[in-house]
Amino acid sequence: MKTAAVTVAVAGVFLLPVAGPSAQGVNDAQIASTVVTANQVDIDAGRLAASRSTNGEVKTFARLMVTDHTGVNKSATDLAAKLKVTPQDNPTSQSLKADGDKNLAHLKTLKGTAFDKAYIDHEVAYHQQVIDALDRTLIPGATNEELKALLVKVRPAFVAHLEHAKRLQASAAPKG
Amino acid sequence: MGLVAVERPKPKTHTVIIEGMRFQPESLTVARGDTIVWVNKDMFPHTATSEGGRFDSQSIQAEKSWTFTAGKKGEFAYTCTFHPTMKAVLYVK
Numbered sequence: 001m002k003t004a005a006v007t008v009a010v011a012g013v014f015l016l017p018v019a020g021p022s023a024q025g026v027n028d029a030q031i032a033s034t035v036v037t038a039n040q041v042d043i044d045a046g047r048l049a050a051s052r053s054t055n056g057e058v059k060t061f062a063r064l065m066v067t068d069h070t071g072v073n074k075s076a077t078d079l080a081a082k083l084k085v086t087p088q089d090n091p092t093s094q095s096l097k098a099d100g101d102k103n104l105a106h107l108k109t110l111k112g113t114a115f116d117k118a119y120i121d122h123e124v125a126y127h128q129q130v131i132d133a134l135d136r137t138l139i140p141g142a143t144n145e146e147l148k149a150l151l152v153k154v155r156p157a158f159v160a161h162l163e164h165a166k167r168l169q170a171s172a173a174p175k176g
Numbered sequence: 177m178g179l180v181a182v183e184r185p186k187p188k189t190h191t192v193i194i195e196g197m198r199f200q201p202e203s204l205t206v207a208r209g210d211t212i213v214w215v216n217k218d219m220f221p222h223t224a225t226s227e228g229g230r231f232d233s234q235s236i237q238a239e240k241s242w243t244f245t246a247g248k249k250g251e252f253a254y255t256c257t258f259h260p261t262m263k264a265v266l267y268v269k
């Protein structure tokens with residue numbers, strides 16, 4: 001069933017008719033907010049790890065996270081602006097942000113291999129969580145075709161990052 | 177002394193699209209002298225780097241491209257140094 005298109009004017013900004021909630025119960029403004037928050041959380045963790053880790057491979061991974069998620073966020077914010085969608089806070093974006101803040105606070109208490117392990121473990125969990133959100137809510141929920149296409153296009157990056165993080169996790173695990 | 181007719185087809189230009197963490201096509205066959213253009217359609221940088229050191233684009237930024245002219249025959253497996261899960265091969269006949 002198709003939700004009736006509704007045009008809503010919020011604070012002088014006309015949201016597109018496609019911004020009504022989808023069957024997944026999320027609208028494009030909420031999806032945009034979730035995507036931007038998800039990327040920002042990983043950029044922040046990556047920045048911390050790039051400066052604090054003493055492991056070359058972890059540092060390289062952390063810098064890659066900063067570069068890739070910054071690129072994704074630029075595309076996502078550019079698209080939101082083009083579509084005149086104002087990202088809107090929602091339970092998913094709030095929980096991602098809260099989890100990200102908690103992770104940063106925890107990481108800041110750690111050093112050396114304990115830091116690396118906590119950072120990488122969280123990266124594995126985080127990327128899996130975002131892939132699940134993309135598959136269950138964000139991609140099926142996006143009503144605007146360009147937004148949906150962007151989500152489909154970024155998914156393989158999250159998968160590759162997850163594989164990369166898992167590889168680091170395995171190589172750091174105690175041998176024998 | 178006569179003119180020597182050399183059968184050499186005009187060099188062609190081939191395009192490899194980098195998008196969604198993949199090189200497309202993943203396998204490409206070209207002739208010596210042909211040009212290959214790698215176009216990065218992703219939102220972040222990639223590289224096209226041959227394993228044997230034959231070519232290395234270095235970082236190709238989002239929406240930018242890199243061009244290489246195939247000089248030597250052979251099979252060149254290549255990858256993205258940032259994302260090693262990305263693999264492809266270039267055959268130069």
Ligand SMILES: [Cu+2]
Nearest residue numbers: 222256258259
């Ligand atoms: Cu890459």
